[in-house]
Amino acid sequence: AGLEVLVSRPDNPYQDVDAFMAGFAKCGAAVCQVLVGGMTGTGTLIAPGIVITNRHVVAAAMDANDKLTQPATCRFDFKTNASRSYTTPATDIMARQVLSSSPHDSSDTVPGPMTTSIAALDYAMLKLEREIDAIPVAGQGDPRGFVNPASGATVLADSGVLILQHPGGQPMKVDLGSVTDTAPARLRHTVNTEPGSSGAPVFDAALNMVAIHHAGQNNGPAPGQTYNQAIPLGPILAHARNAGVAI
Numbered sequence: 001a002g003l004e005v006l007v008s009r010p011d012n013p014y015q016d017v018d019a020f021m022a023g024f025a026k027c028g029a030a031v032c033q034v035l036v037g038g039m040t041g042t043g044t045l046i047a048p049g050i051v052i053t054n055r056h057v058v059a060a061a062m063d064a065n066d067k068l069t070q071p072a073t074c075r076f077d078f079k080t081n082a083s084r085s086y087t088t089p090a091t092d093i094m095a096r097q098v099l100s101s102s103p104h105d106s107s108d109t110v111p112g113p114m115t116t117s118i119a120a121l122d123y124a125m126l127k128l129e130r131e132i133d134a135i136p137v138a139g140q141g142d143p144r145g146f147v148n149p150a151s152g153a154t155v156l157a158d159s160g161v162l163i164l165q166h167p168g169g170q171p172m173k174v175d176l177g178s179v180t181d182t183a184p185a186r187l188r189h190t191v192n193t194e195p196g197s198s199g200a201p202v203f204d205a206a207l208n209m210v211a212i213h214h215a216g217q218n219n220g221p222a223p224g225q226t227y228n229q230a231i232p233l234g235p236i237l238a239h240a241r242n243a244g245v246a247i
Contacts, residue, residue: 015206023207029137030147032093032201033075033166034126036061040169042200043074044209045146047247049131052149052236053199054214055101055124062124066098074128076144077137080171095126100243102236104214108229111217114186118235121185122214123199125240125247147201149233149247154186157182160205162215167194180227185235187191187211188227202230209233 030045034053041057051074061070072095079088107113132148134228162176177190179228189202193213202211207224211230240247 011016013174018230020207026145027147027203027207027209028079028164029076029144031076031164031172032199033078033169033172033196034058035073035075037070040166040196042164042196042197042213044199044201044212045076045127045144046125046209047146048133048182049128050245050247051095051097051126052212053124054122054127054212056102056122056214057199058095058098058124058126059103062098062101066101068095068098070155072126076132078166078171086092091132093132096129097127099125099127099190100240100245101125102239108215111219114181114183114188114229116183116185118239119184121231121236121239123212123231123236123239125245147209149237150204150210152234153204153210155179155182155187155204155210155232161189161191161210162203162205163191163193163197163200164203165193165197165200165213167192167197169196177228182232184237185231186229186232187232188229189213191228193228212236 032043034041034043043051043053046052061072074093076091078090101124102121104122105115107115135144137144159179175192179189181188200213201209204210211232213230216228
């Protein structure tokens with residue numbers, strides 16, 4: 001009996017397996033690869049017809065007034081099987097408009113402390129040419145749906161997170177890690193990412209979308225230290241709503 005002491009967080013530490021797997025599948029159906037010219041990133045459908053990604057992913061396709069000047073494609077369902085012998089048919093939807101955006105901070109590109117500026121959030125909300133959330137992913141299955149962003153979710157240091165992403169332009173991948181540090185406008189984590197992962201959704205252990213990944217450093221504040229960095233959803237959603245986006 002002395003070996004069976006449970007040490008856990010105060011809320012329920014368990015999730016039902018089937019419920020978690022179903023939720024995970026719904027999250028995957030809402031994640032897409034974002035293609036602009038020769039650059040790729042990752043995005044998430046967070047409302048009917050609205051995808052969120054990093055601004056720096058689509059910046060090359062935007063003018064000074066945030067108007068799209070070249071095609072931006074959101075590619076859903078780009079996945080492969082366990083043996084990597086088959087890639088699922090992708091669903092390509094064009095983005096027609098940037099509803100709201102915010103640039104990154106200059107400090108994001110160099111190792112050092114996290115910025116505290118909520119005016120530099122490195123996000124773009126894209127309006128798709130058509131809504132696909134009510135359409136089944138395949139055949140007569142369930143509708144695709146979208147991810148409800150968790151603006152009020154609390155993200156604590158040492159908590160587990162996972163990221164669905166298209167690293168290096170590959171079919172969708174997942175990796176798990178933990179949060180190492182938090183601040184009002186940034187959080188840092190240990191999930192593996194690569195170019196192409198920018199804009200990817202960061203989920204907590206309960207599959208709440210709590211942030212979007214946007215940057216990393218190979219030589220952090222201490223010798224040999226590395227970190228990946230994300231933008232919490234709370235300030236992003238507040239910024240977008242102030243810009244008139246109904247989300």
